[in-house]
Amino acid sequence: MKLVVQVKLLPSPEQASALEATLRACNRAATHASQVAFTKQLTDRNSLHKEVYADLRATFGLSAQPAVRAVKKVVDAYTTLKANLRAGNLGPPASKRYRTAIATPISFRPEAAQPFDDRCLSWQYDARTVSIWTVDGRMKNVRFACSADQMKSLVAHRKGESDLVRRDGKWFLIATCDIPDPEVYEPVDWIGVDRGIVNLATTSDGTNYQGRRLGRYRRWQARKRAELQARQTRSATRRLARRAQKEKRHATQMNHRISKEIVSVAQRTGRGIAVEKLVGIRERVRLRRDQRGILSSWPFHQLGQHLAYKAKKAGVPFLEVDAAYTSQRCPRCGHTERANRPGRDRFCCRRCGLAGPADVVAGVNVRDRARSAWVFVTAPALSP
Numbered sequence: 001m002k003l004v005v006q007v008k009l010l011p012s013p014e015q016a017s018a019l020e021a022t023l024r025a026c027n028r029a030a031t032h033a034s035q036v037a038f039t040k041q042l043t044d045r046n047s048l049h050k051e052v053y054a055d056l057r058a059t060f061g062l063s064a065q066p067a068v069r070a071v072k073k074v075v076d077a078y079t080t081l082k083a084n085l086r087a088g089n090l091g092p093p094a095s096k097r098y099r100t101a102i103a104t105p106i107s108f109r110p111e112a113a114q115p116f117d118d119r120c121l122s123w124q125y126d127a128r129t130v131s132i133w134t135v136d137g138r139m140k141n142v143r144f145a146c147s148a149d150q151m152k153s154l155v156a157h158r159k160g161e162s163d164l165v166r167r168d169g170k171w172f173l174i175a176t177c178d179i180p181d182p183e184v185y186e187p188v189d190w191i192g193v194d195r196g197i198v199n200l201a202t203t204s205d206g207t208n209y210q211g212r213r214l215g216r217y218r219r220w221q222a223r224k225r226a227e228l229q230a231r232q233t234r235s236a237t238r239r240l241a242r243r244a245q246k247e248k249r250h251a252t253q254m255n256h257r258i259s260k261e262i263v264s265v266a267q268r269t270g271r272g273i274a275v276e277k278l279v280g281i282r283e284r285v286r287l288r289r290d291q292r293g294i295l296s297s298w299p300f301h302q303l304g305q306h307l308a309y310k311a312k313k314a315g316v317p318f319l320e321v322d323a324a325y326t327s328q329r330c331p332r333c334g335h336t337e338r339a340n341r342p343g344r345d346r347f348c349c350r351r352c353g354l355a356g357p358a359d360v361v362a363g364v365n366v367r368d369r370a371r372s373a374w375v376f377v378t379a380p381a382l383s384p
Contacts, residue, residue, distance in 0.1 A: 001179050001312055005153050007146040009130070009171035015142055018134040019171060020111070023164065025135050026070055027108040029060040033074045038105030045075045061135050065119045069161075073115060077106045113174070115161040121173075125155050130173065132164070144173060153177045168242070182315035187272035187374070190319075192367030193262060193307065194326065194359050195276065195300050198344070201258050202359035204367040205265075209258045214251060221247045251299045259306035263314055272317030274370030275304055276326060276362075319377075321369040327362045330354050 011019060033052045042048040049071045056067040081101060084090055090098045120133040128151075131140045146154070157177040165172045192204035200211040221243060228236040228243075266273050278300055304320075311318040329336040330349035340349050347358040354361075 001181055001309065003153070003157075003177050003179055003309070003313070005146070005150045005158070005175045005177055007144045007150060007154075007173050007175070009173060010143040010145055011171055015139055016171065018136045018139055019132075019164065020166070021136065022134040023112070023114055023166060024110045025060050025062065026066060026114045027110055027112050029056045029062055029067070029070045030073050030108045030112075032056070032060070033071055034077070034106045034108070037074055037078065043075075043078065045071060048075060063133065065117065066133060069115050069117065069120070073108075074106070077108075081106065111166045113163045113165045115163050117161050121162055121164075123154065123158070125151065153179070168245070179313065181312065184315050184317050185270065187317045188270045190272045190274050190317075190367045190370040190374070191262065191266050192363040192365065192370060193273060193275045194362035194366060195278070195303060196359060199359050200254070201262070201303065202357075202363050203262065203265075204360065204363035206357075206360050207262075207265075208357075208359065214254055217250060218247065252302065255299055255303045255306050259303060259310050262307060263310040263316055266311070266316045267314050272319065272370065272374065273307055273311050274319045274321055274366050274373075275307060276323035276366055277320040278304070278323060317374070319370045319373055321366055321373055326365040326369075327358055329365050331361060331364045331368055 009019075033048060033056065036042065036052050037048050040051065042051060049068070052071065053067055056062050056070055057064070062070065085098065085101065090101050092098065116132065122131045124130065127141075128145070129141045129143050131138060132142060133139075154175060154177065157179045158175050159178040160176045162173050162175040165174055190204075194202045196202070196211070197215075198211055199208050200214065201209045224243060225240060228240050262273060265271075308318050310316075325336050327347075328338055328340050330340060330347075330352060332354045333349065333352040335349055335351040337350055341347050341358055343358075345358055346355070347361040348355040
């Protein structure tokens with residue numbers, strides 16, 4: 001499995017100035033190559049390389065390998081754009097967003113991330129420094145900081161490109177680590193996880209991770225955003241961007257904490273983890289206008305992603321099961337009816353009388369479906 005490790009660079013003022021000039025030169029070169037690719041309809045890497053390589057070196061001051069990286073960056077950007085168009089992520093072909101995307105060449109921000117391969121960037125792990133190509137020449141002894149676990153992953157598993165990123169005046173290197181998949185054990189049982197808004201996650205064991213604090217925090221951020229948007233100044237716009245990143249990091253940290261605890265319990269008890277498959281929830285569910293922003297911005301998908309990759313890293317079995325009627329089905333007798341859930345928090349079966357917290361019942365249903373699904377997945381193929 002592939003994981004990314006983000007380390008913080010600690011450049012001197014002179015080194016930071018050279019890194020900034022390098023990012024700007026690389027992104028100017030990539031924007032130029034993008035315009036050529038768009039004008040001449042060059043879709044493959046070799047054709048674009050032949051067309052722009054000499055210009056990138058002569059006009060923008062790039063050496064050989066950074067020029068190659070800039071061309072690849074452009075080709076990858078157009079490949080991603082085509083994939084998004086095919087998937088409908090930019091709306092139907094008649095939409096304004098779709099038409100704008102196909103009518104204009106891709107451009108790159110002056111300080112957008114820039115990939116560096118091992119010819120342009122080398123790591124000195126013992127000294128905790130890197131040597132990196134810049135427009136001012138090869139720059140050595142650029143210090144970086146990371147945790148012990150990150151260093152262990154870098155030394156043992158780093159592979160491929162590393163991205164140079166500048167964010168809020170700070171410098172980072174994002175490295176890709178190719179970690180071998182551990183063997184997945186045979187689970188003795190499953191932990192069903194029900195995800196929601198009021199309760200971020202509820203397990204079939206009855207453990208509840210409430211979203212009340214996160215909800216209050218997001219409502220407070222929404223009020224502050226409204227105040228800043230009303231000012232309509234450049235300073236307010238910059239503060240809005242910082243607040244958005246802060247809110248995103250806060251939600252991500254909560255999802256990391258929740259997923260880490262669930263995976264730890266599953267690994268310790270020899271069980272697997274099962275969650276509901278919530279793909280297409282926006283198309284299936286109709287909400288009031290005041291609820292749409294909450295559902296669209298709530299980190300359901302991210303929590304599922306964190307559970308999936310942490311489980312895979314730990315060798316814990318992970319399944320996604322059908323989400324239909326998990327909150328309305330009685331796990332004891334199987335009776336399914338909307339009236340089984342008289343309130344948001346309570347479940348009471350109209351047939352057998354089983355009662356309990358609705359989210360715990362949903363988690364139990366997810367667990368039961370995982371038991372059946374795992375038997376089907378691991379069953380040996382029948383011989384003809």
